Amino acid sequence: xxxxxxxxxxxxxxxxxxxxxxxxxxxxxxxxxxxxxxxxxxxxxxxxxxxxxxxxxxxxxxxxxxxxxxxxxxxxxxxxxxxxxxxxxxxxxxxxxxxxxxxxxxxxxxxxxxxxxxxxxxxxxxxxxxxxxxxxxxxxxxxxxxxxxxxxxxxxxxxxxxxxxxxxxxxxxxxxxxxxxxxxxxxxxxxxxxxxxxxxxxxxxxxxxxxxxxxxxxxxxxxxxxxxxxxxxxxxxxxxxxxxxxxxxxxxxxxxxxxxxxxxxxxxxxxxxxxxxxxxxxxxxxxxxxxxxxxxxxxxxxxxxxxxxxxxxxxxxxxxxxxxxxxxxxxxxxxxxxxxxxxxxxx
Numbered sequence: 168x169x170x171x172x173x174x175x176x177x178x179x180x181x182x183x184x185x186x187x188x189x190x191x192x193x194x195x196x197x198x199x200x201x202x203x204x205x206x207x208x209x210x211x212x213x214x215x216x217x218x219x220x221x222x223x224x225x226x227x228x229x230x231x232x233x234x235x236x237x238x239x240x241x242x243x244x245x246x247x248x249x250x251x252x253x254x255x256x257x258x259x260x261x262x263x264x265x266x267x268x269x270x271x272x273x274x275x276x277x278x279x280x281x282x283x284x285x286x287x288x289x290x291x292x293x294x295x296x297x298x299x300x301x302x303x304x305x306x307x308x309x310x311x312x313x314x315x316x317x318x319x320x321x322x323x324x325x326x327x328x329x330x331x332x333x334x335x336x337x338x339x340x341x342x343x344x345x346x347x348x349x350x351x352x353x354x355x356x357x358x359x360x361x362x363x364x365x366x367x368x369x370x371x372x373x374x375x376x377x378x379x380x381x382x383x384x385x386x387x388x389x390x391x392x393x394x395x396x397x398x399x400x401x402x403x404x405x406x407x408x409x410x411x412x413x414x415x416x417x418x419x420x421x422x423x424x425x426x427x428x429x430x431x432x433x434x435x436x437x438x439x440x441x442x443x444x445x446x447x448x449x450x451x452x453x454x455x456x457x458x459x460x461x462x463x464x465x466x467x468x469x470x471x472x473x474x475x476x477x478x479x480x481x482x483x484x485x486x487x488x489x490x491x492x493x494x495x496x497x498x499x500x501x502x503x504x505x506x507x508x509x510x511x512x513x514x
Contacts, residue, residue, distance in 0.1 A: 168189040168190065168191060168192060169189065169190050169191075169192060169300075169302075170187060170188075170189060170190075171187070171188055171189065171190045171294075171298050171299055171300055171301075172185070172186075172187055172298065172299045172513055173185075173186050173187075173188065173227040173294065173297050173298030173299065173513070174186060174227065174297045174298075174487055174490055174513075175188075175224075175225040175226055175227045175294075175297075176215035176216075176222075176224060176225065176226045176228070177224055177225050178224055179215070179216050179217035179222060179224075180216075182491040183215065183228075183297070183490050183491055183494075186225055186227065188225075188227070188294060190294075190300065190301065190302045191289065191291075191302055192302075193238050193239070193240050193302055194240050194302075195240040195241050195242040195243075196240050196242050196243060196304055196305050196306075197239070197240045197243070197302050197303065197304060197305065198236055198238075198239050198240070198243060198245075198246050198252065198302070198303055198304075198305050198308045199236070199237045199238040199239070199300055199301070199302045200232070200234040200235065200236055200237065200252050200254065200300060200301050200302075200303070200308070201234050201235050201236075201237045201299070201300050202232055202233070202234040202296055202298060202299060202300055202301060202510045203233055203234040203235065203317050203318075203509075203510060203511070204232075204233050204234070204317050204318045204320075204321040204484075204507045204508060204509060204510060205229040205231055205232050205233075205295075205296035205297055205298075205321060205507070205508045205510060206229075206231030206321040206322035206324070206325065206326070206480070206482070206505050206506065206507050206508070207228075207229075207231075207490070207493055207494075207497065207505070207506040207507075207508065208230065208231060208322075208325045208326070208352070209352065209413060209497060210230075210325075211228035211229060211230075211295075211494075212494050212497060212498070214226065214228060214283070214284050215228055215494075218438070221284070222284060223284055223292050226283060226284050226292075226294070226295075227283055227294035227295050227296075227297050227298055228283055228284075228295050228296075228297055229282070229283060229295035229296030229297040229298070229508075230254070230255055230256045230281070230282040230283065230295055230296060230324065230325055231255070231296065231321045231322050231323075231324040231325045231326070231507075232253055232254040232255070232282070232295070232296035232301060232321065232324060233251070233252070233253045233311055233317045233320050233321045233324070234251075234252065234253075234300075234317075234510075235249060235250070235251060235252070236248055236249060236250040236251075236252050237300065239305070240305075243305045244305070245305045245306075245308070245310075246305060246308060246310075250310070251310070251311035251312070251313055251315075251317070252308050252309065252310065252311055253308070253309040253310075253311050253320070253321075253323075253324050253470070254282060254296065254301060254303050254307065254308060254309065254324065255282070255309065255324035255325060255328065255460065255466055256273070256281055256282055256324070256325055256460050257272055257273060257279055257280065257281060257282065257307055257460075257463070258280050258281070258282050258285075258287070258293060258303050258304070258307050259279070259280035259287060259288060259304060259307060260272040260275035260277055260278075260279045260280065261275050261276065261277030261278075262306075263277075264276040264277060269462075270462040270463065270464045270465065271462045272462045272463055273459050273460050273461065273462055274459070280293060281293065282295045282296065283295030283296075296510075297487065297490065297508060297510075298510070298513070299510065299513055306463065307463060309324070309463070309466055309467050309470055310467065310470070311470065312470070312471075312474040315474060315479065316479065318482055318484050318507040318509070319479035319480050319481075319482050319507070320470075320473075320479065320480075321480070321482075321507050322352065322356070322480035322482065322505040322507065323356075323469065323470060323473055323478075323479070323480060324466070325460065326352050326353050326356045326480060326505060327356050327360070327469055327470070327473060327478075327480070328460050328461040328465065328466045328469050329353055329356075329434050329458070329459075329460050329461075330353055330356045330357040330360055330409060330411070330434065331356075331360050331461065331465075331469040331472070331473075332458055332459075332460065332461040332465060332469075333409060333432040333434065333456070333458040334357070334360055334361055334364060334366075334407075334409065335465070336458070337407050337430050337432065339361055339364050339366050339406075339407055340364055340365050340366065341364075341365035341366070343361075343364075343365075343366040343367070343406045343407055344366065344367045344369065344404060344405045344406050344407075344426075345357075345361045345366040345367065345368050345369065345405065345406065345407050345408070345409065346368075346369045346370075346371050346390075346401075346405045346407070346408040346409070346421070346424060347361065347368060347369070347370050347371065347386070347408075347409055347411065348371045348372075348408055348409065348410040348411060348412055348416075348421055349371075349372065349410070349411040349412040349413075349435060350370050350372050350374070350377045350380065350381060350384075350411075350504075351411060351500065351504060352480075352502075352504050352505045353411035353434055353435065354370070354409075354411040354504075355380075355384055355480070355481055355504040355505075356478075356480060356504075357409045357411060358370060358381065358384045358385055358386050359384060359385060359478045360472075360473070360478055361409075362385040362386075363472070363473075363476040363478050366407075367387050368385065368386045368387050368388075369386065369387065369388045369389070369390055369401075369404075369405065370386045370388070370389050370390065371390045371392055371401075371408070371421065371424075372389070372390070372391065372392060373391070373392045373393050375391055375393075377389070378391075380503065384481075392420075397420075398420040398423055398424065401423075401424040402423055402424060403423075403424070403425070403426050403427075403451070404424055404426070405424050405425050405426060405429060406425070406426055406429050406430075407425075407429060407430050407431075407432070408421055408424065408425060408429070408430070408431040408432070409431075409432055409434060410431055410432065410433045410434065410435055411434055411435045412435045412437070413435040413436055413437060413438075414435075414437060414438075415437055415438075415439050415441065416437070416441070418431070418441050418442070418443050418455070419442070419443065419444050419447050422443075422447035422448065422451075422453055422455065423447050423451075425451055425453050426451070427451050427452055427453075428451075428452050428453070428454075429451065429453050429454070430453065430454040430455075430456060431453070431454070431455050431456070432456045432457065432458050433455075433456070433457045433458070434457075434458050443455060480504065480505045480507075481503060481504045481505065482504075482505045482506065482507040483502055483503070483505075483506055483507070484506075484507050484508075484509050485506050485507070485508055485509065486508075486509060486512035487508050487509070487510065487512050487513045488512065490508065493506045
């Protein structure tokens, strides 16, 4: 075992604090990564505060991890010491079920082993990226192109793949009109990726203050949803909507903005059920779908795509000691658009 330093939630109601724990030794197929940066995802807050009801404490959150390979096992072929590498939401799966055989490890029937607050094959609870280093099987480690600002790459490991996967699955491209509902950590990545795919992009938001950023990020137009005429102006206008909103909101007006055979995909997780009328779906033969992250091959594909098109997250770099304040600010939507923790500050 090797000693690891991190920041952990000790309960649902206490701030994250310094925490020392043990990682497994590097096995034959393992890669040890010295973590440079870890993004903060909204799911980190949900998990740390036990808002999804499955928390195990102490918990070290973090699944947007980038850093340098420090050690590899004797059977590792994919990485060498000094490589840039990343770890996303998954660190293992059964590798045998139908989902795994299709490269959809995120839907593993095993079930999948997530980067933190999950049970690994050794029976131990996994701990995430708010830490000095991590040890992961090479098959769940991702290659990061050199020369990129690692603090801006880190959020791609969750926010990037969460938005890339449905855009790809629904074949968004140069002839697509895409609506991005909500402009936050996920939404700003959806704008950038959809534009890189060649789509015409419309940001759909209730916040007029987001208009300048929408344009700066590359959106072709901004639709203020609080405008009483917005729904009628946009009726039947879009091929695809990616819904990144994680609060209660009106799905029916958004569905009405879709063309015939258009699709709305949920990637934001509302804590309360959303009402859906049958008519916006039936009358336009529209699809309402959901999407999680992506499998390992698709996540690598996303990283390569983003490197090629210079698609990176907009981040505010923070010290690990400021993580609790960052959580408070995220709850107030006071970040443009992702916090990235500099793990060199972990002392």
